[in-house]
Amino acid sequence: MALDLTKEKGIPLDQQRFTWPDLVRTPISKLNDDAFTRVRVILMNGIENESWIFQHQFARCSKDLRKELARVRRAEQHQQTLVNWLLPPDQSALETTIAYEQVAVEVTATVAEHEPDPYMKQVYHFGLLEDFDHLYRYSALLDRLEGKDANNILQSYTDIMPGRPTWVEHRHPDDDIREHYDCKKAHPLTKIHAMLVLAAEQQTRNFYATVGNVYADPVARQLYAEISSIEEQHVTQYESLMDPSETWLEKWLLHEATEVYCYFSCMHQESNPRIKQIWEQMLSYELGHLNYVMDLFEKVEKRDPFEVLPKTLPQPLDFTSHRDYVREVLKKEVELRAQGSQFVPKEKEPQDGPSATYRNYMNSKGSPSETVAAGYRWIPGTELIARAQALRAQEMGVH
């Protein structure tokens, strides 16, 4: 099933309206909905946030398109609210964090799997193994702070195991800059992938930076501080993949195309009919934005938008478990380290280089991610199950 961007017009921008109850709907069920419904909600919140922030930056550098940007941005603002408010209030910030990391693992895995450019693929693998480790650390925190099993959020789709240890992920900023794609040669999917993974990581950084201070527990505050710092590194990494020679309007087109692609993917695979209807509506709104920006592009840049965009959308994102894929990457690439824009075996990372020096100082008074997961191994029902069983066995033996 392909979407023909030359034909699909969506809903015109001036017909996109919301009432407050349109924005604030019944949330999804933490217990009953599929974990991938939650993954999609979180991903789309990130995509909407990225569009919103990009359009603000554009407006600050543009004299002529401020009104046009403000019009589209208002719709994006309300779409973001509608989508993000689908998360339920019985999901604690830490449970939402587990879900954010599931997004990072499963969405980055499907992106990496389908990425045509081998260098980009390697970059995604590199980031994937770091987020995979975050999931393990936060799962330990959820167990040891709230007494809850992270798998009730993950629904057995995603492994809870260490990846590249978080404490070694801290790098000098220079080692987070990657090579960018060439906008004249890159496959459209390469551009969309870079945009969507960036959006997901950016919202993760923003979420951790916002909720890290709601915890009373200093261990939790430290862990959020630490992982938020890595997410900042990931934002640096992924934004550097984009070609800086793309014009602002070209980037705007790509943003709208990414939104269309992601909503299309969501609609394609959604299991909850009520949420599927929302994805369908959002897709038609984004097609309206895309057409609006295509017209601007033609008018302002005097270029054909399909010099930048694909005429049909690629295969939708694959919202499924990537356990085998992730395990394979883990086995082969966990020991890689970044040196400049390249990846090298850990033995080749200079021990007195900028990243090692930076990391050693950051961890010199302890590592929050090592503290929280000390001796932690996930078992169904939390690690207290094992402790409780041992206690019962001991008591039965005594009596």
Add this chain to the structure above:
Amino acid sequence: MKSTGQPSDIGKNRTGIQMSPKQAKAMEEGSSRVQPPPGDESKIAEVREGYHARATPVGTMAPPGTLKGMAKSAGKALTGHKATVLLDKMGERMAFERTGVRLYDALIAKVSASGEVDSIGLTEAALRKIQTDELRHMQIVAEAIEEMGADPTSETPCADVAGVQALGVMQVLTDPRTTVSQGLAAILTAELVDNASWEMLVDLAREFGNDELANTFDEARRQEEEHLRQVKGWIEGLTKQESLGVSAPAAPPPA
């Protein structure tokens, strides 16, 4: 068992490993091979202890705003009692009662939407009666704080912490998806704490030699006892009805 539109109906809950045995087995197998970081949970305790050692309180009491208050605080200090301890606990009670009024607002909205249950006396009027008691208790403490020369609008440290405690109760009660029964369970948490706290406040007032205040507080305590009895009775009644499959007030069915 036929569906009664209650959360206890069998539905599509996807949590727990039995919902996806094959995937869960793969997870367990993967996890069993994990080499975790060295140490154990005691590392968490070490960090917490380190922060505890350096921590400062959430806040302190405000200085008395009037000469009369200053004199009263000093007077009690001379008798070996620190008046601000009593004031802090009174501030806590007042804040708790004030939040309690709002919690009952939310519960009443829930009962109004779901329907009263006359058979067990769960009516809006009965809830309004409790809510009015909470409001009165709030005012009783406010007047007593003022009488001691302190400021009833000041948020004391214990009041602040009590506010943190009540956040979960408020979340449950204002969630449109929770049932009346679940809302009552949340209120039960508040009423149990309220009962014990009034009991301790009565004793504290007596220790301070203020029998008149203690007697006033004791009257509030007796009313709280009645609230607790009622709330427990409603929960028991609703649970019994639900277990017998009788249609009870419910949240909308899961989407």
